[in-house]
Amino acid sequence: MxxxxxxxxxxxxxxxxxxxxxxxxxxxxxxxxxxxxxxxxxxxxxxxxxxxxxxxxxxxxxxxxxxxxxxxxxxxxxxxxxxxxxxxxxxxxxxxxxxxxxxxxxxxxxxxxxxxxxxxxxxxxxxxxxxxxxxxxxxxxxxxxxxxxxxxxxxxxxxxxxxxxxxxxxxxxxxxxxxxxxxxxxxxxxxxxxxxxxxxxxxxxxxxxxxxxxxxxxxxxxxxxxxxxxxxxxxxxxxxxxxxxxxxxxxxxxxxxxxxxxxxxxxxxxxxxxxxxxxxxxxxxxxxxxxAVPRIFEKVHNGIAAKARADGAAKHRVFRWAAGVAREYARTTEACRIATGRASAPLSLRLQHALADKLVYAKIRTAFGGRLRNAISASAPLAPELGYFFAGVGVRVLEGYGLTETSGGAVVNRAHDLRIGTVGVTLPDFEVRIDQDGEILLRGPGVMRGYHNLPGQSAEVLTEDGWLRTGDIGELDADGFLRITDRKKDLFKTSNGKYVAPSEVEGAFKAACPFVSNILVIGSNRNYCTALIALDEAAIMPWAAEHGLARATYAEVVTNEAVRQLIETYVQRVNAGLQRWQTIKKFTLLPRDLDVEHGELTPSLKIKRPVVERDYAELITAMYADTQEP
Known part of the structure; x- marks a missing residue:
């Protein structure tokens, strides 16, 4: 032909x-x-x-x-x-x-x-x-x-x-x-x-x-x-x-x-x-x-941390030091680039970064194949702490944003101007604006013609002048970089009248805790926030073996008081950086991880919040049995 x-x-x-x-x-x-x-x-x-x-x-x-x-x-x-x-x-x-x-x-x-x-x-x-x-x-x-x-x-x-x-x-x-x-x-x-x-x-x-x-x-x-x-x-x-x-x-x-x-x-x-x-x-x-989706980067980070822990206390300390240097180096060079147009860091930090590269970062890059120029993350928010970690390691993760309804990406970070914590600026021919209620609106050649056989629902999200109502809440900075705050439908108000963006809290916890797989923050019309937490079996089981639980099953490990105390330390660490009404007052460790097979995750690994809340309603009710805030 x-x-x-x-x-x-x-x-x-x-x-x-x-x-x-x-x-x-x-x-x-x-x-x-x-x-x-x-x-x-x-x-x-x-x-x-x-x-x-x-x-x-x-x-x-x-x-x-x-x-x-x-x-x-x-x-x-x-x-x-x-x-x-x-x-x-x-x-x-x-x-x-x-x-x-x-x-x-x-x-x-x-x-x-x-x-x-x-x-x-x-x-x-x-x-x-x-x-x-x-x-x-x-x-x-x-x-x-x-x-x-x-x-x-x-x-x-x-x-x-x-x-x-x-x-x-x-x-x-x-x-x-x-x-x-x-x-x-x-x-x-x-x-x-x-x-x-x-x-x-x-x-x-x-x-x-x-x-x-x-x-x-x-x-x-x-x-x-x-x-x-x-x-x-x-x-x-x-x-x-x-x-x-x-x-x-x-x-x-x-x-x-x-x-x-x-x-x-x-x-x-x-x-x-x-x-x-x-x-x-x-x-x-x-x-x-x-x-990749953020869950993959979370698993990679947690896997690296788990291996370092398994290799002994000395190597684990080296990894934790190197991870801290990576984040500090990425933050410092990014701030310098935004302010002056040139990425730089103080000599002492550069020397630490060079040493950490020889000891830790080079091995991580080799695990990715050794020549990864850009990693692109989308579908769900990537915790900024993870973004800074990978940037400091030399695996640049460019977070982007788009929907099925926009034919894919509409906004993305650029390699030469990566701003972690944002999803970047619009792709060519796309426009973005923030509505009065904070909802993100997009317009461009990729916007769908509508939902098949659903004219009413199509009209709800498509304006007459071509804008798509995304259902996401966000904000634009002076340079046009977009930051996603939360899903409009996921944003909830406590009974005290305070708004909480659950994905912000969930992202902070995922970045802080190397043992977490999934977390769901709850608190709509309640007087405080709680969380359902599923642990990453590949990460928690080696820790458990080192702490006298070598023969325990995963289900037994997550009910162990020592494991609960371990997770409690990370909850308190995250709470220290949150507003009082955002903090997690109580949490429950789930008996298994969330998964697609049970209908709790979408195939793209997003949590189906209503399904999880329904399936674990008794556990949620138990966390609010005492109506007085802890």
Missing amino acids: RSVPVSIKQSPPSVAHLFFSRVEATPDRDAYRYPAPAVLGVEPCAEQWRTLTWEQTSRRVAAVAAGLMTLGIRAEDRVGIASETRMEWILADLGIMCAGAATTTVYPSTNAAETAYILADSGSRAVFAENVQQLTKIIATREQLPGLRHVVLFDAPDSLVSAAEGLNVLTLAELERHGAAHLERHPDAVDNAIAAISGRQLATLIYTSGTTGRPKGVFLTHEGLAHQGRAQAGSELIRSDDIQFLWLPLAHVFAKALISGQIHTGHVMAVDGRVDRIVHNLPVIRPTVMA
């Missing part, structure tokens, strides 16, 4: 145009690296990685697109993808869009009922399913999916599972063969489909994982997603010579937007969504860019 040339220096009309323009510009350059399917289950040391050039990728994408056409898929028809992040996800997504159709994203962890709701609500006519487990969900809810006709499996068994009547099941390889044959007969089929795509056309329906209620399908256009590429490159987040490690779920807009950026610049993307392989993959891939 012919390519569809469009200048990649300008905003293309669609992601499909952007993709084939990249192929035309650099056909022989490496595009993607991914673990070979034949060895997905072996040990990391034996893992093999394969490579696709842009030209090779385009041939497979065109075959997928043409294959979908043979199934009767046409412009703006919805096609689902229910899979972990992997190379086939990207091929399927690009193939869907190059056929003129639109992708419906489904997290692989989504249960059968909600999977059926998403596929039915979107009107999906076909779905790419990762394996038999995903197919089984579809078969189990077949009667709820009258419009679904085809399932394409990434990982197929030796013999295909007998599907429900009227459901055509085939493998990805079969679909590509059908597509290649179709292109032999109709070589212009995909070209013509791409040429017909307009910028305002539906590209993707992403269903918000939602911390409350049913997920909503967010209508994202081709121009909005394509703009993400130019915006990321224009903000110097990514360069053409980068190697980016992508493990984030592609069902989330954050990862989806990163693909647009990668296509725009043409850099290499190493793709492997297996979270348990992140640590093993980093020294193999040696990325220069990696995006």
